[in-house]
Amino acid sequence: MTDVGFSATRRLILQGAGAVALVGLGNIPFGPTPALAAANDKYPEEAFKAKSEADAIKALYGKTAEPSDKVKMDAPEIAENGAVVPISVTTTLADVTSISFLVSENPVVLVASYKIPAGTLPNVANRIKMAKTSNVIVVVEAGGKLYSANKEVKVTVGGCGG
Amino acid sequence: MASTIRVRATSSGETTEVQALIQHPMDSGFVKDAKGEIIPAHFIQQLTFEYDGKNVFTADWGGGVSKDPYVKFAFKGGKKGDELKVSWVDNKGATDTTTAKIQ
Numbered sequence: 093m094t095d096v097g098f099s100a101t102r103r104l105i106l107q108g109a110g111a112v113a114l115v116g117l118g119n120i121p122f123g124p125t126p127a128l129a130a131a132n133d134k135y136p137e138e139a140f141k142a143k144s145e146a147d148a149i150k151a152l153y154g155k156t157a158e159p160s161d162k163v164k165m166d167a168p169e170i171a172e173n174g175a176v177v178p179i180s181v182t183t184t185l186a187d188v189t190s191i192s193f194l195v196s197e198n199p200v201v202l203v204a205s206y207k208i209p210a211g212t213l214p215n216v217a218n219r220i221k222m223a224k225t226s227n228v229i230v231v232v233e234a235g236g237k238l239y240s241a242n243k244e245v246k247v248t249v250g251g252c253g254g
Numbered sequence: 255m256a257s258t259i260r261v262r263a264t265s266s267g268e269t270t271e272v273q274a275l276i277q278h279p280m281d282s283g284f285v286k287d288a289k290g291e292i293i294p295a296h297f298i299q300q301l302t303f304e305y306d307g308k309n310v311f312t313a314d315w316g317g318g319v320s321k322d323p324y325v326k327f328a329f330k331g332g333k334k335g336d337e338l339k340v341s342w343v344d345n346k347g348a349t350d351t352t353t354a355k356i357q
């Protein structure tokens with residue numbers, strides 16, 4: 093009886109040690125990251141520095157976008173918390189290769205840019221920060237051309253200020 | 255589990271819907287702390303999803319993506335029980351990777 097109790101306790105202790113070891117491993121950053129970064133598509137550094145939507149779109153795609161009613165954006169009229177604004181987009185356009193989200197009044201206008209390989213559907217949902225009431229712009233690259241949709245989202249409490 | 259990534263991939267037969275939630279501060283570099291000092295930028299720059307050795311979705315993010323970011327997308331194909339690999343790298347070079355089974 094005592095024997096069983098002892099070994100059970102011992103097992104528990106060992107399991108605990110194992111768990112600690114695993115957590116420890118998980119926290120170690122995996123050495124050189126350039127390997128991963130290089131394997132991926134290039135991160136558009138310049139586009140994420142742009143201060144205007146035109147500059148950001150130009151840096152990303154090298155062309156300008158035209159408004160299209162085939163780009164459907166779902167965004168709230170009023171966002172009570174600018175730190176978390178749910179925005180999604182869907183489009184009926186064919187051959188979509190990229191979808192980007194921009195907020196014209198944010199210090200960095202470009203928020204997110206998604207690459208859509210063939211076989212992936214042109215629907216994306218995400219949550220973004222908004223400094224204040226602003227136009228949200230979605231740009232869709234389809235068949236080598238750019239299409240956009242605009243919506244003003246009113247922000248009660250900004251998500252970028254202190 | 256030590257992973258920062260939570261993924262749910264659900265196959266409907268024709269398409270697989272993927273939802274990912276990641277634990278990350280996503281500091282933009284524009285916010286000041288209580289002492290009035292700028293909190294340095296610290297955000298995920300790239301998040302990738304791989305299925306069957308092929309990239310199915312890449313997110314390039316700036317500091318304007320919300321803390322503990324969430325993203326949802328869908329791709330054609332994807333079989334129940336198959337694995338989806340998810341990885342991110344942030345602006346400080348930290349990374350995390352996980353694999354999820356398609357349900």
